[in-house]
Amino acid sequence: MIVMKFGGSSVGDGPRIVNVARIVKDTKKPKIVVVSALGGVTDKLVNIATKVVDLPTLVVEKEVDLFYRDILIQHREALEDAVPDRRVLSELLPKIIELLDQLRIGLLGVGYLEDLSPRSMDYITSFGERLSVLVVEGALRSMGVNAVSLTGHEAGMITDSNFGSARPIHSKSRAKVKRVLIPLLKAGKTPVITGFVSGNENAKITTLGRGGSDYTASLLGNYLSSKEVQIWTDVEGIMTTDPRIVREAKPIETLSYVEAMDLAYFGAKVIHSKMIEPAMVAGIPVWVKNSFKPESKGTLIVRDQKRIKSVIKSVTIKKDVALLTVQGVGMAETPNIAGRIFSILGGNSINIPMISGSSESNLSFIVNQGDLEKAVDLIENEIEADGFRGVKVKENVSVITVVGAGMAGTKGIAAKVFSTISKANVNIIMIAQGSSEVNISFVVKDSDSKKAVKALHKRFIK
Numbered sequence: 013m014i015v016m017k018f019g020g021s022s023v024g025d026g027p028r029i030v031n032v033a034r035i036v037k038d039t040k041k042p043k044i045v046v047v048s049a050l051g052g053v054t055d056k057l058v059n060i061a062t063k064v065v066d067l068p069t070l071v072v073e074k075e076v077d078l079f080y081r082d083i084l085i086q087h088r089e090a091l092e093d094a095v096p097d098r099r100v101l102s103e104l105l106p107k108i109i110e111l112l113d114q115l116r117i118g119l120l121g122v123g124y125l126e127d128l129s130p131r132s133m134d135y136i137t138s139f140g141e142r143l144s145v146l147v148v149e150g151a152l153r154s155m156g157v158n159a160v161s162l163t164g165h166e167a168g169m170i171t172d173s174n175f176g177s178a179r180p181i182h183s184k185s186r187a188k189v190k191r192v193l194i195p196l197l198k199a200g201k202t203p204v205i206t207g208f209v210s211g212n213e214n215a216k217i218t219t220l221g222r223g224g225s226d227y228t229a230s231l232l233g234n235y236l237s238s239k240e241v242q243i244w245t246d247v248e249g250i251m252t253t254d255p256r257i258v259r260e261a262k263p264i265e266t267l268s269y270v271e272a273m274d275l276a277y278f279g280a281k282v283i284h285s286k287m288i289e290p291a292m293v294a295g296i297p298v299w300v301k302n303s304f305k306p307e308s309k310g311t312l313i314v315r316d317q318k319r320i321k322s323v324i325k326s327v328t329i330k331k332d333v334a335l336l337t338v339q340g341v342g343m344a345e346t347p348n349i350a351g352r353i354f355s356i357l358g359g360n361s362i363n364i365p366m367i368s369g370s371s372e373s374n375l376s377f378i379v380n381q382g383d384l385e386k387a388v389d390l391i392e393n394e395i396e397a398d399g400f401r402g403v404k405v406k407e408n409v410s411v412i413t414v415v416g417a418g419m420a421g422t423k424g425i426a427a428k429v430f431s432t433i434s435k436a437n438v439n440i441i442m443i444a445q446g447s448s449e450v451n452i453s454f455v456v457k458d459s460d461s462k463k464a465v466k467a468l469h470k471r472f473i474k
């Protein structure tokens with residue numbers, strides 16, 4: 013049994029969904045299919061919810077109706093293009109309209125109550141995948157595949173109630189997923205399951221966080237001990253670097269789980285960083301493949317790799333970050349200040365992608381640009397004590413990371429990396445402690461970042 017997951021751009025519209033259905037049909041092994049929302053739909057749902065919550069009551073309904081029409085047209089067109097079998101179409105269209113009516117009422121609720129909790133946001137965004145699975149089911153059935161669509165929760169997944177970024181409860185999910193999906197597979201059916209969307213123990217809708225469909229796929233793979241998890245996307249695999257920066261960038265043939273996790277974490281947007289762990293603990297190979305070029309090989313992620321060509325396999329770049337430095341002698345005199353700062357940020361859902369070595373009188377770390385203002389406020393409130401000179405902010409910076417398991421056993425790599433950077437005339441603002449032995453990260457000015465990436469790719473990628 014294998015898991016095949018298709019991302020938003022692979023199921024972007026009717027013709028693309030037909031393409032996906034063909035890939036599924038041509039795969040002869042028993043399989044479960046996991047899909048994202050139609051490309052761009054989750055963003056649209058987030059945007060409309062964020063918009064209506066602030067609108068004057070008088071215009072809420074008009075705005076919601078405009079949105080309703082747009083999203084209805086998008087899904088009806090996709091359905092009509094992807095489902096030539098009229099009987100199947102006439103069964104699925106009313107289901108789509110029923111969901112859209114629920115979505116409309118939910119959005120009116122958000123607008124009139126002027127309240128958008130993470131729980132409401134999960135409810136609203138869940139419609140993206142709940143709609144897309146119906147279209148994919150229809151396309152498959154039109155080709156004679158016995159497909160059934162289910163939400164992640166219907167498929168047996170149970171999460172905690174951390175709305176917006178819910179965590180799976182493995183002990184409960186594993187048993188339930190097996191109980192639901194194995195009989196379907198035995199009966200020759202192909203389950204088509206919503207990525208990203210799940211439910212808590214009271215069957216209330218939760219989501220696994222943006223980009224979470226990959227995570228759904230690898231969790232299901234883990235629970236069902238699948239032979240393989242395939243992540244179908246719109247690029248040819250995980251690349252040696254961003255091809256928009258370096259034309260010679262190419263897909264990486266194989267990666268270890270740890271390398272893949274670091275790459276996902278440090279900016280290669282192809283897979284979600286959380287999705288590696290469930291595959292890794294069960295030793296399930298993960299393939300990243302291009303749905304627009306199914307014949308090309310893609311990237312294989314496994315535990316042990318046979319032959320490693322380059323010590324460094326990939327150079328990533330993370331933009332839209334800011335560097336914060338907390339300074340002052342108070343740092344040395346206040347116990348556990350770093351702990352306090354990180355827990356206050358963490359408690360407010362601010363992620364810290366990177367921390368540099370700290371000294372007793374200062375502490376530097378990176379936050380995402382979108383979190384910057386809130387982070388500075390929180391820190392200033394937390395440390396109003398004497399002896400702090402405040403928080404220094406440096407914007408317009410990028411984090412560059414080189415990743416490769418071969419670095420762990422090879423001497424002098426860091427020196428070579430940094431001399432390559434200095435030869436390219438780029439100044440390094442900060443160096444991070446690698447979160448594993450397989451990466452080195454550092455911060456440069458945005459305006460230097462492309463130069464640095466090009467130089468590193470040229471020097472290290474074979």
Ligand code: ASP
Binds near residue numbers: 207222
């Ligand atoms: N549709 C969700 C999102 O765009 C989940 C996913 O695509 O993985 O974040």
Ligand code: MG
Binds near residue numbers: 019048049054223
């Ligand atoms: Mg998506």
